[in-house]
Amino acid sequence: MRLFDARTQAFSTPPVALPKVIAIDEFKGDTDKGKFQLIIADPITRRPIDILENRRAKTIQRYLRERGQQVEMVIMDLSSTFKNAVQQALDKPVIIADSFHFSRYIYWALNKVRVRVQKHFSEKDRKHGKRIQKLLFKRSHKLNTAQKAIVRHYLSLHPDLQTAYTIKEAYQAWFDTNKAQERHDVRQSLHDFYQLVQDKQLPEFIKAIGTFRRWETEIINAFIYPHLSNGFVEGINNRTKVIKRTSYGYQNFSRFRAKILAQHFIKDFDISVG
Structure with a gap:
């Protein structure tokens, strides 16, 4: 020593x-x-x-x-x-x-919806519910044909899960398209995403965007300085x-x-x- x-x-x-x-x-x-x-x-x-x-x-x-x-x-x-x-x-x-730390609030919200609604699934679907978490998180255009069929099946089991998946896809589209936007454009499109969540009225996502609102300036800075x-x-x-x-x-x-x-x-x- x-x-x-x-x-x-x-x-x-x-x-x-x-x-x-x-x-x-x-x-x-x-x-x-x-x-x-x-x-x-x-x-x-x-x-x-x-x-x-x-x-x-x-x-x-x-x-x-x-x-x-x-x-x-x-x-x-x-x-x-x-x-x-x-x-x-x-x-x-x-x-x-x-970006990883604020994006995960959206994925956490999606998973919370899955956990909440899976009690309505059949025993077989409920048993395999946790296994599809990665597929639900993955961008839809990166899923292969078999994976898309699995996701469609689970989304059809409950409307809240379908809505949650739609919100997640909207967030991923917002994230991908705003990497090179000006500050005002990022802020406006983020507010449009807030409105989408408000319209859908899923409590898990309402809570998530509450965090986004509190950290809005810092989140927008992540797009102004994407290399950091x-x-x-x-x-x-x-x-x-x-x-x-x-x-x-x-x-x-x-x-x-x-x-x-x-x-x-x-x-x-x-x-x-x-």
């Missing part, structure tokens, strides 16, 4: 200043500092910048006030804690909602899970942080022998 501490000392010093664009996300570290830690990463270099000992608002605010004078954009999931902390610590930052997302952070977190698993966990947060940062620094070096 003394050798490890000596070798990783260079990674233990926090950066003096953060770049103009950062991405933040939580992950489950299970260290002596708490169950969850927070990663701050650079979406341009796709490398972790630092690891915070917890995800509390005060911790994030203190860190950003000390080192975030240059930060202009922050990418995050739909966490009100992160949003409030960033807004209070920084000077009017542009907050970008990660949190997808790469999920990759970093997956690598962190491997580090944690192969080490049978890290109790000491400082060493866990150093291990993560060091691992991502050396991963591009070829240190193989022969």
